[in-house]
Amino acid sequence: MPGTTTTGQASIMDVSVDCVIFGFDEQKLKVLIIDQKQMVKSMPVAHLQSALPGDLVRQEESFDHAAQRVLKELTNLSGIYLKQFHAFGDPYRVRMKKDQEWLNALRENPERRVVTIGYYSLVNMVDYKPKASSFAGKARWVDVYEIPSMAFDHNQIVDKALDMLRHELIADNIGFELLPEKFTLSQLQHLYEIVLDKKMDKRNFRKNVLKMENLQPLDEKQKGVLHKPAQLYQYQRKK
Amino acid sequence: MPGTTTTGQASIMDVSVDCVIFGFDEQKLKVLIIDQKQMVKSMPVAHLQSALPGDLVRQEESFDHAAQRVLKELTNLSGIYLKQFHAFGDPYRVRMKKDQEWLNALRENPERRVVTIGYYSLVNMVDYKPKASSFAGKARWVDVYEIPSMAFDHNQIVDKALDMLRHELIADNIGFELLPEKFTLSQLQHLYEIVLDKKMDKRNFRKNVLKMENLQPLDEKQKGVLHKPAQLYQYQRKK
Numbered sequence: 001m002p003g004t005t006t007t008g009q010a011s012i013m014d015v016s017v018d019c020v021i022f023g024f025d026e027q028k029l030k031v032l033i034i035d036q037k038q039m040v041k042s043m044p045v046a047h048l049q050s051a052l053p054g055d056l057v058r059q060e061e062s063f064d065h066a067a068q069r070v071l072k073e074l075t076n077l078s079g080i081y082l083k084q085f086h087a088f089g090d091p092y093r094v095r096m097k098k099d100q101e102w103l104n105a106l107r108e109n110p111e112r113r114v115v116t117i118g119y120y121s122l123v124n125m126v127d128y129k130p131k132a133s134s135f136a137g138k139a140r141w142v143d144v145y146e147i148p149s150m151a152f153d154h155n156q157i158v159d160k161a162l163d164m165l166r167h168e169l170i171a172d173n174i175g176f177e178l179l180p181e182k183f184t185l186s187q188l189q190h191l192y193e194i195v196l197d198k199k200m201d202k203r204n205f206r207k208n209v210l211k212m213e214n215l216q217p218l219d220e221k222q223k224g225v226l227h228k229p230a231q232l233y234q235y236q237r238k239k
Numbered sequence: 240m241p242g243t244t245t246t247g248q249a250s251i252m253d254v255s256v257d258c259v260i261f262g263f264d265e266q267k268l269k270v271l272i273i274d275q276k277q278m279v280k281s282m283p284v285a286h287l288q289s290a291l292p293g294d295l296v297r298q299e300e301s302f303d304h305a306a307q308r309v310l311k312e313l314t315n316l317s318g319i320y321l322k323q324f325h326a327f328g329d330p331y332r333v334r335m336k337k338d339q340e341w342l343n344a345l346r347e348n349p350e351r352r353v354v355t356i357g358y359y360s361l362v363n364m365v366d367y368k369p370k371a372s373s374f375a376g377k378a379r380w381v382d383v384y385e386i387p388s389m390a391f392d393h394n395q396i397v398d399k400a401l402d403m404l405r406h407e408l409i410a411d412n413i414g415f416e417l418l419p420e421k422f423t424l425s426q427l428q429h430l431y432e433i434v435l436d437k438k439m440d441k442r443n444f445r446k447n448v449l450k451m452e453n454l455q456p457l458d459e460k461q462k463g464v465l466h467k468p469a470q471l472y473q474y475q476r477k478k
Contacts, residue, residue, distance in 0.1 A: 011298040015252050015328070015354055059250040059352065063328035087326040087356050089254070089302035113298065115254055115354070117326050171410040211450075 014109065016116040017067040018054030018154065019082060020161035023125030023141055024178040026187070029194045030141040031158060032130055033150065034074055037137035040105045047101045051151040052158070053136070054116065056107075067119040075139040076131040082119040085164050086157075089115050093153045102151065106135065116152075120161045124178055145197065169195050173212070176235040184222060184230040185209065253348065255355040256306045257293030257393065258321060259400035262364030262380055263417040265426070268433045269380040270397060271369055272389065273313055276376035279344045286340045290390040291397070292375070293355065295346075306358040314378040315370040321358040324403050325396075328354050332392045341390065345374065355391075359400045363417055384436065408434050412451070415474040423461060423469040424448065 021032040036048040053074040057066040063084060072078045094103060094114045103110035130139035142148070147158060168174045175191050189205050209215060214236040222229035260271040275287040292313040296305040302323060311317045333342060333353045342349035369378035381387070386397060407413045414430050428444050448454060453475040461468040 011253060011295055012251060013254050013296075014250060015254070056250055057252075057328070060330045062330065063326065084326060087302065087323060089296070089356065091299045091301065117328065 012112060014107075014112050014114045015057045015063075016054055016114050017057055017063060017070055018052045018088075018116050018118055018157055019067055019071045020052060020085075020118060020120040020158055021071070021077070021080065021128075022120065022122045022144065022161070022165060023128065024122070024191065024194070025125040026178075026190075027194075029144045030125060031144050031147060032075060032077075032128075033140060033142055033147070034132060034136035035138040035140075036102060036151065037132075037135050039135055043101055043105050047098075048137070049098065049102070049151040050148050050154075052154045053139070054154075056114075057117075063117050063119075067117075073134045074132065074136040076133060077128055080121050080123060080128070082121050084117060085120045086118045086160055087115060088118060088153060088157060088160075090153065096152070099152055116157070118157050118161060120164065122165060122174065122177065166196055173214070173235070176237075179235075182218060182220065182232040182234055184232060186230060188233070251351060253346075253351050253353045254296045254302075255293055255353050256296055256302060256309055257291045257327075257355050257357055257396055258306055258310045259291060259324075259357060259359040259397055260310070260316070260319065260367075261359065261361045261383065261400070261404060262367065263361070263430065263433070264364040265417075265429075266433075268383045269364060270383050270386060271314060271316075271367075272379060272381055272386070273371060273375035274377040274379070275341060275390065276371075276374050278374055282340055282344050286337075287376070288337065288341070288390040289387050289393075291393045292378070293393075295353075296356075302356050302358075306356075312373045313371065313375040315372060316367055319360050319362060319367070321360050323356060324359045325357045325399055326354060327357060327392060327396060327399075329392065335391070338391055355396070357396050357400060359403065361404060361413060361416065405435055412453070412474070415476075418474075421457060421459065421471040421473055423471060425469060427472070 023030045023032065032053065033050050034053050035050050038045055038048060053071050055070045055073070057063060064082070067082045068078065071080065071082070091113055100110070125141060132139040144162065147155065149155065169192065175188070175195065178191060179187055185206055188209060189200060189202065192205070193200055216234055216236060218232045218234055220232045222232060262269045262271065271292065272289045273292050274289050277284055277287060292310050294309045294312070296302060303321070306321045307317065310319065310321070330352055339349070364380060371378040383401065386394065388394065408431065414427070414434065417430060418426055424445055427448065428439060428441065431444070432439055455473055455475060457471045457473055459471045461471060
């Protein structure tokens with residue numbers, strides 16, 4: 001066949017999407033996971049695992065569409081802005097023993113290499129109540145620092161998404177999306193501490209944060225609190 | 240077959256990598272492209288196109304490895320840090336008429352959907368002299384604002400990489416990698432203007448840039464210039 005010496009080596013792969021949905025409820029940072037459901041009687045329940053919401057991309061489907069579809073099918077969540085963040089291509093990522101029974105039961109070609117495209121989002125958790133369906137037995141928020149061992153390389157996918165979340169928190173100030181419109185510097189510091197997983201010095205934090213051009217003090221203080229009411233701020237989003 | 244009602248729909252895709260190597264030579268921002276070589280006599284030379292250095296990932300190969308291998312095979316460049324930046328999955332991205340002859344000549348399955356993983360890098364161009372081989376007839380630096388129409392969706396891939404480069408220039412200060420260790424603020428402004436493709440006001444630029452904690456004025460001025468020598472600065476990279 002012409003040209004096959006230089007390119008075009010046969011390689012067959014499936015392509016999937018996996019969604020990492022981070023949720024913040026003003027106290028904790030969580031991530032949305034599903035529990036696999038027993039799809040065939042022959043599969044021992046003990047072999048079921050937790051996993052990220054994810055599935056194969058269809059033959060004529062875009063990645064963005066697949067991510068929205070799969071998230072909806074498994075958790076009933078929709079209307080969430082999902083951002084592609086990384087493609088995971090370890091040739092052996094679905095070949096671990098722990099995952100074989102599940103793949104054998106569900107996939108037409110369980111031995112095939114699967115490349116997955118990771119999507120992520122950061123939402124205010126209280127607005128989203130997941131409801132499991134399809135091959136998800138449960139869909140639930142778990143603390144990002146207490147995630148169980150999951151199927152495939154899904155723990156690594158969360159780790160990578162968390163790296164990116166932390167980077168964007170610092171570089172792009174995405175954290176303000178998760179706060180109420182008017183917030184105190186303590187609320188802001190708590191958010192940073194939870195996402196970055198470290199305690200911060202209050203004075204230094206305030207000094208640094210007050211340098212931000214888009215952070216504006218308001219002519220208002222907290223109401224209905226027992227302690228001394230704190231100054232409120234708002235964040236002016238750039239156009 | 241069990242489970243195929245809920246998942247595992249057959250889909251067959253090839254996976255490739257494409258490399259966007261940006262080069263800066265202290266004057267202009269360029270990108271490395273190849274010109275396709277006539278691989279079979281039957282292919283009219285008029286149908287050959289320019290393209291990014293890219294090719295299929297092998298069956299048992301990681302993406303990172305494939306990106307380094309393909310760049311080396313086509314342009315002889317190696318030792319460049321390549322960062323994965325986006326996966327391109329439009330189901331029709333290799334199905335345009337302009338690309339069919341090339342695919343028919345080179346690929347075992349020219350009609351198959353190809354998903355590509357984009358890699359990018361930013362280098363000081365003077366250190367890298369590309370040399371074409373394999374199916375590349377030429378490998379050359381072109382001005383990023385004068386890129387010819389390329390094969391597949393490669394112009395869109397460059398656009399996306401350029402978006403990311405601009406974002407990282409602003410959010411992560413990656414531009415300093417391209418300047419000499421000691422530089423003037425005029426050199427820094429020129430870099431920003433070239434990458435962002437806009438003129439900037441000198442006073443505003445300096446005011447903003449001097450707020451950067453890691454930018455330090457040196458006890459030195461330019462030497463060997465005809466105009467009044469300017470103050471030199473250096474950038475303290477964070478650990």
